[in-house]
Amino acid sequence: MTTTPVWQGQANLTCLLRHEETADCTRFEFAAPAGIHIDFLPGQFICLGGLIENQLKLRAYSIASDPAVQDRVSVAIRRVPGGQVSNWLIDHVQPGSQVPALSPAGSFHLTPAHHLDVASPRHVALFSAGCGITPMVAMSHWLLAHRPDVEIHFIHSARDENNLILHAEVHQLVARHPGFHLHHFLTRPQTDRPCHVGRIDAARIREILPAATPIEAYLCGPQPYMDLIADTLRAMGIADHAIHSESFFTPQAPVAASGEAAASYALNVPAFGSQNQIDSTETLLDVLERAGLPIIGACRTGVCGSCRCKVSQGEVHRTQTGPLSPEDQQAGYVLACSTHARSDLTLELG
Numbered sequence: 036m037t038t039t040p041v042w043q044g045q046a047n048l049t050c051l052l053r054h055e056e057t058a059d060c061t062r063f064e065f066a067a068p069a070g071i072h073i074d075f076l077p078g079q080f081i082c083l084g085g086l087i088e089n090q091l092k093l094r095a096y097s098i099a100s101d102p103a104v105q106d107r108v109s110v111a112i113r114r115v116p117g118g119q120v121s122n123w124l125i126d127h128v129q130p131g132s133q134v135p136a137l138s139p140a141g142s143f144h145l146t147p148a149h150h151l152d153v154a155s156p157r158h159v160a161l162f163s164a165g166c167g168i169t170p171m172v173a174m175s176h177w178l179l180a181h182r183p184d185v186e187i188h189f190i191h192s193a194r195d196e197n198n199l200i201l202h203a204e205v206h207q208l209v210a211r212h213p214g215f216h217l218h219h220f221l222t223r224p225q226t227d228r229p230c231h232v233g234r235i236d237a238a239r240i241r242e243i244l245p246a247a248t249p250i251e252a253y254l255c256g257p258q259p260y261m262d263l264i265a266d267t268l269r270a271m272g273i274a275d276h277a278i279h280s281e282s283f284f285t286p287q288a289p290v291a292a293s294g295e296a297a298a299s300y301a302l303n304v305p306a307f308g309s310q311n312q313i314d315s316t317e318t319l320l321d322v323l324e325r326a327g328l329p330i331i332g333a334c335r336t337g338v339c340g341s342c343r344c345k346v347s348q349g350e351v352h353r354t355q356t357g358p359l360s361p362e363d364q365q366a367g368y369v370l371a372c373s374t375h376a377r378s379d380l381t382l383e384l385g
């Protein structure tokens with residue numbers, strides 16, 4: 036018996052279709068590379084992009100499609116004002132386009148307990164806002180197929196009915212299972228279709244979820260939204276390890292310690308004959324990209340590992356190390372998107 040190889044690393048994906056979900060969000064479906072399967076855990080992302088201003092630029096997009104379907108994959112991409120890659124993809128990718136991509140990655144996915152079908156909570160709460168709905172749809176597909184014993188509380192926030200992403204697909208999921216409970220929170224509803232009016236809050240989370248029952252919760256949306264939900268779930272007695280969250284966007288935190296003046300250092304990449312200045316508030320990635328060096332910053336939040344590089348000399352401050360092994364860190368590897376200079380630096384790329 037022959038087994039189909041699984042996609043690993045970089046490949047070009049062919050766009051099969053595009054569908055305008057809302058005025059600022061487009062769903063794309065891509066075929067797997069020829070003769071290869073796409074294997075991913077529900078909740079993971081792929082990186083997609085293009086040659087933009089003569090540089091390969093990629094960003095992370097959570098997979099929204101059913102993990103059981105391995106010959107294609109779909110994502111929903113939302114415009115970001117002033118953004119480089121998402122707007123470019125929406126403006127340029129059409130059926131037939133070849134799009135550079137990195138294979139599925141990410142640690143935000145259903146827990147092994149659900150995968151292994153061992154004793155695990157019979158209630159799963161999927162909280163999303165805006166584009167954060169994408170990983171929740173993939174998780175729902177998986178749960179409905181593999182764990183019909185689980186009640187899914189699918190709780191989604193948007194401005195109004197016109198801003199509901201993957202709406203048709205979510206309604207198909209509702210129709211598949213009586214244990215799929217859909218709750219929409221709309222801040223400015225335009226119709227009298229049933230929904231919760233206004234923002235989600237602690238009182239309404241308590242009304243929706245069963246009390247005193249083990250729940251596994253997954254959160255994806257803006258940080259204040261996720262903080263509110265996580266605080267409420269903890270107050271309801273749900274353990275930290277049962278609350279999983281992913282942010283699509285991490286605003287750059289000021290990195291200088293309080294009272295510490297911003298400083299400027301040398302950033303050298305000898306293999307490319309490149310010498311640059313780096314400010315202590317900038318990430319290594321900011322400077323490497325500006326210098327036109329070949330580095331991929333796909334997620335820019337320290338989750339994908341695409342910007343891994345080695346500090347061979349100098350001191351750094353790391354804000355994320357997620358995908359790096361302890362051995363890698365010991366050897367001087369850092370994530371350029373999540374690392375700041377604390378002295379003159381010498382780097383090796385790749």
Ligand SMILES: Cc1cc2nc3c(=O)[nH]c(=O)nc-3n(C[C@H](O)[C@H](O)[C@H](O)COP(=O)(O)OP(=O)(O)OC[C@H]3O[C@@H](n4cnc5c(N)ncnc54)[C@H](O)[C@@H]3O)c2cc1C
Nearest residue numbers: 094095096097111112113115118119120121169283284334
């Ligand atoms: C794990 C993961 C999964 C993701 N999944 C999806 C997805 O399913 N669909 C999707 O559309 N996007 C998703 N994103 C976000 C996406 O990868 C890009 O970061 C985002 O679209 C912006 O990229 P850009 O190139 O357009 O903007 P950039 O050129 O990177 O940024 C332009 C400006 O916008 C700001 N900015 C960047 N991202 C945001 C944001 N989300 N909200 C507000 N301001 C922002 C930046 O600070 C900058 O000032 C995901 C991100 C991660 C890390």
Ligand code: FES
Nearest residue numbers: 333335339340372
């Ligand atoms: S860009 Fe993904 S970890 Fe740095």
